[in-house]
Amino acid sequence: MSTTKSxxxxxxxxxxxxxLTEIWWAAVSSNPTIQRMWPDTPGVRKWWSDVFYDEISNKxxxxxxxxxxxxxxAANGRPRIAAYAKxxxxxxxxxxxxxxxxxxxxxxxxxxxxxxxxxxxxxRVMGDLRNDRETSCIIRKCDLC
Numbered sequence: 001m002s003t004t005k006s007x008x009x010x011x012x013x014x015x016x017x018x019x020l021t022e023i024w025w026a027a028v029s030s031n032p033t034i035q036r037m038w039p040d041t042p043g044v045r046k047w048w049s050d051v052f053y054d055e056i057s058n059k060x061x062x063x064x065x066x067x068x069x070x071x072x073x074a075a076n077g078r079p080r081i082a083a084y085a086k087x088x089x090x091x092x093x094x095x096x097x098x099x100x101x102x103x104x105x106x107x108x109x110x111x112x113x114x115x116x117x118x119x120x121x122x123x124r125v126m127g128d129l130r131n132d133r134e135t136s137c138i139i140r141k142c143d144l145c
Contacts, residue, residue, distance in 0.1 A: 005069055012064035012084055017052045019074065019081045020064070024048060037111050047103040054100070061090035061130075089130045092119060 012020060025045065028034040038044050055062040064086050068079040088095065098115050102108045 006071070007067050007069055007082060008079075009065055009067050012056060012066045012081075014053060014056055015078070016064075016066055016081060016084075017049050017056065020052045020066075020084055021045060021049045023081060023084060037107060037114060039105055041103075041105045043103045043105045047100075047106075051100065055086075059090075059095075061088060061094065063087045063089065091128060091130060092123065 025040060025048075028038075029040065038048070052064075056064055064084060066081045067083040068081055070079045072080045074080045092098075098119060099111075102111055
Protein backbone atom coordinates (compact mmCIF):
# COMPACT_ATOMS: atom_id res chain seq x y z
CA MET A 1 0.00 0.00 0.00
CA SER A 2 1.42 3.39 -0.94
CA THR A 3 1.33 6.38 1.34
CA THR A 4 0.43 9.89 0.31
CA LYS A 5 2.75 12.75 1.21
CA SER A 6 1.23 15.90 2.65
CA UNK A 7 3.10 18.77 1.07
CA UNK A 8 2.59 22.38 2.15
CA UNK A 9 3.20 25.60 0.27
CA UNK A 10 4.74 28.52 2.15
CA UNK A 11 6.49 31.78 1.38
CA UNK A 12 10.25 31.25 1.02
CA UNK A 13 12.48 33.15 3.46
CA UNK A 14 16.12 34.16 3.68
CA UNK A 15 16.75 30.95 5.65
CA UNK A 16 15.81 29.05 2.46
CA UNK A 17 18.43 30.65 0.18
CA UNK A 18 20.92 27.79 0.46
CA UNK A 19 18.24 25.19 -0.29
CA LEU A 20 16.87 27.22 -3.23
CA THR A 21 20.36 27.41 -4.69
CA GLU A 22 20.87 23.65 -4.32
CA ILE A 23 17.48 22.89 -5.86
CA TRP A 24 18.21 25.17 -8.83
CA TRP A 25 21.51 23.37 -9.47
CA ALA A 26 19.95 19.93 -9.08
CA ALA A 27 17.25 20.85 -11.61
CA VAL A 28 19.58 22.23 -14.30
CA SER A 29 22.84 20.34 -13.80
CA SER A 30 22.25 17.92 -16.67
CA ASN A 31 21.45 20.66 -19.21
CA PRO A 32 24.59 21.49 -21.25
CA THR A 33 23.20 24.84 -22.42
CA ILE A 34 22.53 25.97 -18.86
CA GLN A 35 25.94 24.68 -17.79
CA ARG A 36 27.57 26.77 -20.51
CA MET A 37 25.80 29.91 -19.32
CA TRP A 38 26.06 29.22 -15.58
CA PRO A 39 28.96 26.80 -15.01
CA ASP A 40 28.91 24.92 -11.71
CA THR A 41 31.70 26.74 -9.89
CA PRO A 42 31.83 28.03 -6.30
CA GLY A 43 31.71 31.61 -7.59
CA VAL A 44 28.63 31.02 -9.73
CA ARG A 45 26.88 29.15 -6.91
CA LYS A 46 27.57 32.14 -4.64
CA TRP A 47 26.26 34.44 -7.39
CA TRP A 48 22.96 32.48 -7.44
CA SER A 49 22.72 32.53 -3.63
CA ASP A 50 23.28 36.29 -3.71
CA VAL A 51 20.53 36.66 -6.34
CA PHE A 52 18.02 34.73 -4.22
CA TYR A 53 19.04 36.64 -1.07
CA ASP A 54 18.72 40.04 -2.77
CA GLU A 55 15.38 39.26 -4.41
CA ILE A 56 13.79 37.87 -1.24
CA SER A 57 15.08 40.65 1.01
CA ASN A 58 15.02 43.73 -1.25
CA LYS A 59 12.49 43.23 -4.05
CA UNK A 60 8.90 43.11 -2.78
CA UNK A 61 7.62 42.48 -6.31
CA UNK A 62 9.49 39.14 -6.43
CA UNK A 63 7.42 36.47 -4.74
CA UNK A 64 9.05 33.15 -3.87
CA UNK A 65 7.05 30.21 -2.59
CA UNK A 66 8.31 26.81 -1.55
CA UNK A 67 6.70 23.40 -1.32
CA UNK A 68 7.82 21.53 1.78
CA UNK A 69 7.38 18.06 3.21
CA UNK A 70 6.76 18.72 6.92
CA UNK A 71 7.52 15.07 7.72
CA UNK A 72 11.01 15.09 6.18
CA UNK A 73 13.70 17.23 7.78
CA ALA A 74 16.78 18.65 6.07
CA ALA A 75 20.21 18.66 7.73
CA ASN A 76 19.40 22.06 9.27
CA GLY A 77 16.38 20.58 11.08
CA ARG A 78 13.84 22.45 8.95
CA PRO A 79 11.33 20.72 6.65
CA ARG A 80 12.87 19.71 3.33
CA ILE A 81 11.96 21.83 0.33
CA ALA A 82 10.70 19.77 -2.61
CA ALA A 83 10.16 22.65 -5.06
CA TYR A 84 9.98 26.41 -5.37
CA ALA A 85 8.41 28.95 -7.68
CA LYS A 86 8.99 32.64 -8.32
CA UNK A 87 6.68 35.33 -9.64
CA UNK A 88 7.78 38.80 -10.67
CA UNK A 89 4.87 41.24 -10.51
CA UNK A 90 6.82 44.29 -11.66
CA UNK A 91 7.14 45.78 -15.10
CA UNK A 92 10.64 45.64 -16.62
CA UNK A 93 10.96 49.38 -16.01
CA UNK A 94 10.13 49.01 -12.31
CA UNK A 95 12.35 45.96 -11.91
CA UNK A 96 15.43 47.32 -13.60
CA UNK A 97 18.07 44.88 -14.86
CA UNK A 98 16.89 41.27 -14.63
CA UNK A 99 20.21 40.08 -13.22
CA UNK A 100 23.13 41.57 -11.30
CA UNK A 101 26.52 41.78 -13.05
CA UNK A 102 27.71 38.40 -14.25
CA UNK A 103 30.35 36.50 -12.29
CA UNK A 104 33.74 36.22 -14.01
CA UNK A 105 33.18 32.45 -14.47
CA UNK A 106 30.14 33.14 -16.66
CA UNK A 107 30.10 33.78 -20.41
CA UNK A 108 28.68 37.31 -20.38
CA UNK A 109 28.20 37.45 -24.16
CA UNK A 110 25.98 34.36 -24.19
CA UNK A 111 24.10 35.47 -21.07
CA UNK A 112 23.49 38.99 -22.39
CA UNK A 113 22.05 37.52 -25.60
CA UNK A 114 19.91 34.98 -23.71
CA UNK A 115 18.52 37.48 -21.18
CA UNK A 116 17.93 39.96 -24.02
CA UNK A 117 15.78 37.35 -25.79
CA UNK A 118 13.92 36.53 -22.55
CA UNK A 119 13.17 40.21 -21.93
CA UNK A 120 12.19 40.77 -25.57
CA UNK A 121 9.74 37.86 -25.52
CA UNK A 122 8.36 39.03 -22.19
CA UNK A 123 7.65 42.47 -23.69
CA ARG A 124 6.15 40.93 -26.83
CA VAL A 125 3.83 38.57 -24.97
CA MET A 126 3.06 40.48 -21.76
CA GLY A 127 3.36 44.11 -22.80
CA ASP A 128 2.77 46.28 -19.73
CA LEU A 129 1.09 43.55 -17.66
CA ARG A 130 2.59 42.88 -14.25
CA ASN A 131 2.10 39.11 -13.99
CA ASP A 132 5.38 37.60 -15.15
CA ARG A 133 5.92 33.97 -14.22
CA GLU A 134 9.69 33.84 -14.00
CA THR A 135 10.19 30.29 -12.88
CA SER A 136 7.12 28.12 -12.97
CA CYS A 137 8.48 25.48 -10.67
CA ILE A 138 11.88 24.06 -9.88
CA ILE A 139 11.54 20.58 -8.46
CA ARG A 140 14.13 18.71 -6.42
CA LYS A 141 14.82 15.26 -7.82
CA CYS A 142 14.63 13.16 -4.70
CA ASP A 143 12.61 10.69 -2.72
CA LEU A 144 10.17 13.38 -1.60
CA CYS A 145 8.08 13.30 -4.76
